Amino acid sequence: MTTTMSVTEAVQARRSVRAFTDQPVSREMVEEILTLAGNAPSGSNIQPWKVCALSGAEKERFSQAVFAKAATSPAGDPPDVRMYPEGMGEPWRERRAVCGEIMYEALGIGREDKTARMIQGGKNLTFFDAPVGLVITMDRSLAELQILDMGIFVQTIMLLAQERGLATCPQAAWSMWSDTFREAFDVSDNEMVMMGISLGFPNNDEVAANIVQPRLPLQEYASLHGF
Numbered sequence: 001m002t003t004t005m006s007v008t009e010a011v012q013a014r015r016s017v018r019a020f021t022d023q024p025v026s027r028e029m030v031e032e033i034l035t036l037a038g039n040a041p042s043g044s045n046i047q048p049w050k051v052c053a054l055s056g057a058e059k060e061r062f063s064q065a066v067f068a069k070a071a072t073s074p075a076g077d078p079p080d081v082r083m084y085p086e087g088m089g090e091p092w093r094e095r096r097a098v099c100g101e102i103m104y105e106a107l108g109i110g111r112e113d114k115t116a117r118m119i120q121g122g123k124n125l126t127f128f129d130a131p132v133g134l135v136i137t138m139d140r141s142l143a144e145l146q147i148l149d150m151g152i153f154v155q156t157i158m159l160l161a162q163e164r165g166l167a168t169c170p171q172a173a174w175s176m177w178s179d180t181f182r183e184a185f186d187v188s189d190n191e192m193v194m195m196g197i198s199l200g201f202p203n204n205d206e207v208a209a210n211i212v213q214p215r216l217p218l219q220e221y222a223s224l225h226g227f
């Protein structure tokens with residue numbers, strides 16, 4: 001594959017996309033991205049990541065299983081990992097609130113419109129209609145530090161996708177459906193569901209493919225010494 005995008009360009013262009021076209025993503029492309037992402041570094045090279053890639057009828061089957069479960073257990077399955085701390089402090093609480101405000105305002109969903117917010121949240125469960133859904137798991141016996149390895153792996157997938165003209169949305173929402181995932185794909189209870197990733201070609205005509213979230217200035221998160 002000829003590369004036309006630098007790493008810098010891929011990092012700058014990547015954003016969480018929540019609207020995709022029907023254009024399929026081939027098995028070969030998914031395999032290529034996941035093979036290359038396997039080059040991600042991990043502590044002691046233990047490569048703790050596992051990925052379940054879903055497309056077509058299998059992706060649909062999983063979504064249907066989740067919707068069926070949600071009908072009786074709207075709060076989802078007991079999570080394998082904590083998504084956020086109880087009573088998250090500042091400045092993180094505020095940043096999270098701003099993130100939600102930016103997204104819902106862009107989508108024209110009002111602050112009090114709980115139904116529309118729920119519908120938008122529910123779109124997570126079809127991988128935002130992306131042709132491919134990835135479910136990322138990690139063995140329960142591993143330690144907290146291995147979650148860093150997982151994050152590096154996930155970002156590598158997303159940048160490789162970006163380079164290929166694809167778009168992604170990382171989704172912690174899938175961690176709420178851990179048992180349902182394991183039951184649907186006969187996966188061992190040792191595998192913790194960390195997150196999912198929607199993967200497909202972006203539908204750039206949709207607002208949901210064009211939401212830009214702000215970033216902090218460097219001095220708010222970095223200190224440089226001895227330069």
Ligand SMILES: Cc1cc2nc3c(=O)[nH]c(=O)nc-3n(C[C@H](O)[C@H](O)[C@H](O)COP(=O)(O)O)c2cc1C
Binds near residue numbers: 014172195
């Ligand atoms: C670990 C992780 C979990 C996320 N979970 C979700 C999710 O469940 N649903 C969703 O719509 N976006 C999710 N996001 C996307 C974030 O909201 C997004 O990355 C953030 O707002 C920054 O925007 P950007 O990715 O467009 O730069 C998640 C991102 C990360 C890194």
